[in-house]
Amino acid sequence: MNEYLIQTKDLNFQFNNKRKILENLSLNIPKGSIYGFLGPNGAGKSTTMRLITGLLNEQQNESIYLFGETLSKQLPQIFKRIGSIIETPTLYLHLSGYDNLKLIATIQEVPNSKIQEILELVELSKFQKQKAKQYSLGMKQRLAIGMALLNDPELLILDEPVNGLDPQGIIEVRQLLKKLNKEKGITIFISSHLLSEIEKTCTHVGIINQGKLLFEGSLGDLGNKNKNITVDIILDEVEKYHSKLNGFEVTQIDSKTLQFVLDNEKEIPELIQNLVQNDFQIYGVNKRGGLEDWFINLTDKK
Known part of the structure; x- marks a missing residue:
C-alpha cells in the first residue's frame, strides 16, 4: 500500500507565459497525517488545491497522484473517496442544518x-432544525465540514478552514479536525495563513513560496532545521546592566529589552539563573521561535 495519499511530481502550472504559479512542486502527504500547507499570499497554495480536487485541469499528464494512482485515470469516481472545501463553503442559508x-x-x-x-460528529445535533443563517461562523464551518464528510471520505482537503473565525470557532474546528484524524483515520490536507x-x-507541514517547495516534513523535522531560540528579557532599565553583560551574546532592542539567541530552549533556565545571579531585575521573559519564526526565516530567504 502506498504510504502517501497525495503526491505531486514536478507539478507545474501557469495562467500565462509570463510567470509560473507552480514550479516543479513535489508534495508527499502521508496517509494518516494532518498536513499543513503554508505559504505567503500568492505562493500557489489555492492553485495546488484546485488542481488536486480537479477544479483546475493539469497542464501536464501524470503529475498528480491520489491513493497511489494518477488523478487523471480516476476521474470522476475518485471524488467518492474525497471530501473538500475550497474557498468559501457553499451553504443554503434559508435551510436548516439538517436540510x-x-x-x-x-x-x-x-x-x-x-x-x-x-450532526453528532460535528456537534450540531441540538441546532439541526435551526436555519443556517442563524449559525455562528464556527457552526457554519462545522456544518460545511459535515457536508464534506457525508460520503465517508478517506481524505479531507480544506482551504483556509478557520479563516475569519473567532477564537472559539477556531478551537471548535481544530478539535473537530483532530477528532476526525484520530477517531476516523481521515487524512487531512489543510492550508492556512494562521501559523500558530x-x-x-x-503533524506535517509543507512550505512553499513563489510556487516552489521550501520545506516538507514533520514539525519535529522543521524544528531540527531551525534550532535557535530567541528570548527577549524585559528589565526595568537596560542601562543598569551593561557592565554585567560580559560573556553574553545579546542585542539591545530598546531601553527595557535585551534579546538573547540560544541554541535551544533547554538553555533558557540556565540563562535566567545566570541573569538573576548577576542582579538583573527581570520583569518579563518572551520566548520566540517555533513555526512562525521558522516560516519567516525560510520565506525571507527567497
Whole structure:
C-alpha cells in the first residue's frame, strides 16, 4: 500500500507565459497525517488545491497522484473517496442544518440515516432544525465540514478552514479536525495563513513560496532545521546592566529589552539563573521561535 495519499511530481502550472504559479512542486502527504500547507499570499497554495480536487485541469499528464494512482485515470469516481472545501463553503442559508445535509445526501445518494451521525460528529445535533443563517461562523464551518464528510471520505482537503473565525470557532474546528484524524483515520490536507493554528493542529507541514517547495516534513523535522531560540528579557532599565553583560551574546532592542539567541530552549533556565545571579531585575521573559519564526526565516530567504 502506498504510504502517501497525495503526491505531486514536478507539478507545474501557469495562467500565462509570463510567470509560473507552480514550479516543479513535489508534495508527499502521508496517509494518516494532518498536513499543513503554508505559504505567503500568492505562493500557489489555492492553485495546488484546485488542481488536486480537479477544479483546475493539469497542464501536464501524470503529475498528480491520489491513493497511489494518477488523478487523471480516476476521474470522476475518485471524488467518492474525497471530501473538500475550497474557498468559501457553499451553504443554503434559508435551510436548516439538517436540510443542508439532506440535500447533499440526496445528491450523493447517501442514506438519510447518515445525517444524524454527521450532526453528532460535528456537534450540531441540538441546532439541526435551526436555519443556517442563524449559525455562528464556527457552526457554519462545522456544518460545511459535515457536508464534506457525508460520503465517508478517506481524505479531507480544506482551504483556509478557520479563516475569519473567532477564537472559539477556531478551537471548535481544530478539535473537530483532530477528532476526525484520530477517531476516523481521515487524512487531512489543510492550508492556512494562521501559523500558530497549524502548529497546534498538524503533524506535517509543507512550505512553499513563489510556487516552489521550501520545506516538507514533520514539525519535529522543521524544528531540527531551525534550532535557535530567541528570548527577549524585559528589565526595568537596560542601562543598569551593561557592565554585567560580559560573556553574553545579546542585542539591545530598546531601553527595557535585551534579546538573547540560544541554541535551544533547554538553555533558557540556565540563562535566567545566570541573569538573576548577576542582579538583573527581570520583569518579563518572551520566548520566540517555533513555526512562525521558522516560516519567516525560510520565506525571507527567497
